[in-house]
Amino acid sequence: MAGSSAAAVRRCAKATDVCQAGRYDRIGSEVELAAVGRCRRIGFTEGTPERCRKTSPRMPRRPVWIARSIYAVRHAATHLVEACYIxxxxxxxxxxxxxxSMEVxxxxxxxIGETGVKQAYVVARLFKTxxxxxxxxxxxxxxEPVVTAVKLLxxxxxxxxxVSGRRELFLVKNTQYGEIVPVTQMHIGWRINDFxxxxxxxxxxxxxxxxALTSSANLRSLHRA
Structure with a gap:
């Protein structure tokens, strides 16, 4: 599964600016529809909105199309976070x-030594022991796939x-109080299973x-599955 997640990270790279900036009006481009990966499942053909309307008589009016597209992008962005985690x-x-615990x-x-070659490292907090x-x-x-995943996060x-002034890369909006809070281990476990x-x-x-799917050992087992 780690292999397929790395591919998902690469496929969705060009859609992250859309998810971040909320520019949902641009979602009709071929690149972004491909990145979302759900256009066919929600009844759209590939290509621009104009082409979809010409080739599909069932193509809804633009406001409905945008509403469904917003949901698709948000859903894809959520799964992209999980793919990066994996x-x-x-x-x-x-x-x-x-x-x-990773932060921006x-x-x-x-x-590396005196070679002049630079090695990438991911910095986080160690809690055990x-x-x-x-x-x-x-x-x-x-x-390299990890460097790409962190940049996307x-x-x-x-x-x-x-909005929150926090620095963590894994954040979520608390549905009860509307606050931006760090993702917990229980929450990421539920999200990985949903993914x-x-x-x-x-x-x-x-x-x-x-x-316990979120452990690295179980994720490697999941990848072999």
Whole structure:
């Protein structure tokens, strides 16, 4: 699944500016429809809105089309966050708490010895076996798919960070109080299972994958499935 998630990150890269800025009027372009990946499922043919109207007599009026498109983009953006999470967990092997602690600017490049070659690292907080309150900053080697995933998370979380003043990359709006809060381990577990259903991951022994799915070991098992 990590492989398919890395592909999802690449496919949706060009749609992140639409999700971030709320420019839903641009969603009709071929690139953005392809990035959302849901146009056919909601009754649209490929191409621009004008082409859709010409080729499909069932094409709804533009206001309805925009409303459905907004939902599709928001849904795709949510799953893109989950795809980024899976890429990071699968390629780096970080714990759930470590991934969720990442903040803007989490990617650092450091020179390897005197070679002049720079290696990318993802910076987050290590909590296990650490007595320090709030954990301590730690670095993990970050391959290229992880660098891309973190950059996308920075773009997707930008509106939440701007409103709340927070720096975390995994943020969500609390539906009860309307506050922007960090994503919890329980919440990301539910979202990863929802993502697994969305992309058609086979059941595990006839049942949904366990709630511990968010661990890097289980995500590697899910990838092999």
């Amino acid at each position: 890429v990071i967990a699968g390629f780096v092997g970080m714990r759930v708490s470590e991934i969720l 600017g989490a990617i650092e490049f450091r020179a 650490v007595d320090q309150h709030g954990g301590r900053l730690e670095r993990w080697i970050a391959p 920075e773009q997707l979380s930008a509106p939440f960070r701007e 697994a259903r969305h992309v058609g991951v086979p059941l595990h022994e006839g049942k949904p994958w366990p709630s």
